[in-house]
Amino acid sequence: WHHYFDDMAPMANIDSWGAFWFRTIGVLVLCALNYAFFYYLNFGSWGLGNPHWDHKFLSGESLIWNFWW
Numbered sequence: 001w002h003h004y005f006d007d008m009a010p011m012a013n014i015d016s017w018g019a020f021w022f023r024t025i026g027v028l029v030l031c032a033l034n035y036a037f038f039y040y041l042n043f044g045s046w047g048l049g050n051p052h053w054d055h056k057f058l059s060g061e062s063l064i065w066n067f068w069w
Contacts, residue, residue: 008022008026009022009023010022
């Protein structure tokens with residue numbers, strides 16, 4: 001799905017280092033947004049119906065642990 005950013009790259013040569021970093025930063029930004037959506041907006045509880053998400057802040061469970069259960 002990182003090829004989505006090829007069409008958005010402002011560089012003429014999408015194989016350049018600048019385009020590489022544009023794609024890399026774009027993917028990392030989307031990862032951060034997804035993490036915030038799942039973890040801080042509590043999508044695991046209301047979207048996935050996972051009751052373990054209700055205790056994540058109290059017991060310090062991680063995002064990976066909540067997905068595991």
